Amino acid sequence: MVLETILYLIAYPPLWQVLILGFVGALLVAMVAIWFERKAAARVQRRIGPYWASPRLGGFMIIVADMIRYVTQQVIIPTTVDKIAFLLTPVAVLVVTILPLAFIPLSPHELYWPVASMEYSLLIALALTTLPPLLTVVLGWASSNKFSVIGSLRESYVITAYELVAVLAILAPAASTLSFNIVYIVEAQQPVKWLAILNPLAFLAAFLAVLMSTSAFPFEIPESEHEVVAGPYTEYSGILYALNMGGGYIRRFIYAIIIALVFLGGWAPYTPGLDPFTGFIIPSLIVLVKASIVVLVMSFLRAVYGRYRLDQALDAAWRLALPLALLGLGWSIILAYMNLI
């Protein structure tokens, strides 16, 4: 009785959805991604990387130290900025970034995840993920700094090119399963008919577009250090910058969850039961592990690839990624026509 109550409280969907997954989980994943990024880059360059704060954890506490330092640092508000937009936009970025999580089901049962039976959940989640870059443009403009304005201009160029590719490529599974319902798409991939295997073109295009549009590290065109100082975030210091930086990683993580659901089969080899443990906690953990692997692979690319210039990135978007996404869409339609899924 008591155990059931506690389990119900832990598994109470809004709590899990917004508090635990939305804030704590996303923050944890962002920190692990940053740590892995620094550590992997260091190991590739035959360095040690973050180490001495906690040698047993491989220096993970250095990321915690960075976070505490950012939170307790002075927040500088320059006199020339638009104060309301300057202060409110980073908070709005974080809120809007977490918003798609409300429409991404991590469990097939409506009892544990109220949007599980919702049609069009993939469409709504995708539509919400395209909101934060607009706020990035706003905060670059509010900073009233030339580097910020140039950085947000680059951001707008990149998202114009790559959001389209990302949306097209992620909608390809919907074309092959004839549904916008994420739960239906996941169930159609049971047990190992994963769309990443059946339709690798769309998966590749989606991966590339997510990498570019969230400005992951090898392709951080809006905030490239060598050209525009920190891009749209040049004037931000202290906790406001931490919000911005965390927002970028969380956005990438949410894209990774969508990719894990629609391409990598979600909880696919596992068949969820009905009670909270087997029906909710285990499937969501499987999805999160898959999404974390996607994020870590994206982080590892930092150490391997060089950065594209803006014109090269746009060229690759319109000449390589968009045809790739369209081919993936066509392949999906063929899959649906031939009843392969």
Added chain:
Amino acid sequence: MDVKAVDKVYVGNINVAARRARELLLGKLKLGDVIDWATTFSLWPVHLLTSCCGAEFAATWSPRFDAEQYGALPWVAPRQTNFIIIEGTVTRKMACALRITYEQMPHPKFVIAMGACALDGGLFYNSYNIVRPWEVVPVDVYIPGCPPPPEAVARAIIDLRRKIREKKLASRWLIEGWRHDRDPVKPADDVCKWWRP
């Protein structure tokens, strides 16, 4: 206003609430130690390259002498960093850039002066065109050498960390709002007189 009423948090005076929260967090809960610890492991230097010491600065973060294991990550924008390494000679024109860069960094901030030129002129002693960094910004740690080897730079970072831990520089900035162990240096003559935006 009634003093007793002001002293209570629920009156709604935000200054009193902030002071009480600060006393609780930093005084009773000893959060200051955590902040000092965090600052020691998160010293991100801004890269103010003025002369040949920059090569040794680069070597400090290179594969052989990896200073990132102490949590120090070189960063480009001064707004997001918290300490600055003055790499070598500071000419009169560069003094303005140094002061502007220092002013752009958020508190608590620390300064390391690297190389003989930054100490007292070094090779350019008796020159008409140099200033000493301590005339422009308050310096925490000096590194002698011409140029100092990477081990010395890493040693200076460790010394700065020990200084932060012992003197509680980061948390005392939060409590007092200013660092009292270093007087805020105001340059004697205006270092940016030649340049007016």
Added chain:
Amino acid sequence: MKPEELLELLKHALGGLAKEVTVRKGYVEVLVDADSVVPVANKLKELGFDHVKSVTATDYPKESKIRVTYHVSSYLREDLAKPILGLSVDLPRDNPVMESLTGVWRSSEFQEREVYEFFGVTFRGHPDLRPLLLIPELAERRVLRKDFVVKEESIYEGVPHRYQ
């Protein structure tokens, strides 16, 4: 091309414009008057010398003159790039004014600014004649002329007590 061949070429090309063309240890020097520096520079450019490697000046206090030297070279013709060619102008020390060569070689712009701030040589027709490396009040003192005296500092003079 040997320096002696270049000397013959220059004597033939410049004619009476150059005051003196000498060669010494592989260094060819063309000494011209301040009036004829632009025609000589144009002639050199027609010969194929397309850029200025350095602009420097030498102070001769006893003879009361400042000699401004342009070291010119060529990217396009490799044989011209081998010997070092200096184009020198003698200027009076109390009022050193000469025509700027930025119209002929654009690469001399910043180096003429440097000569201007360190020696006080004024270049007429320079697009942007401001001090480059020094602050303006220091540039007015013409710090690389030989009568400029640096203030001697004793050791450990300037450190305030609070920094020890």
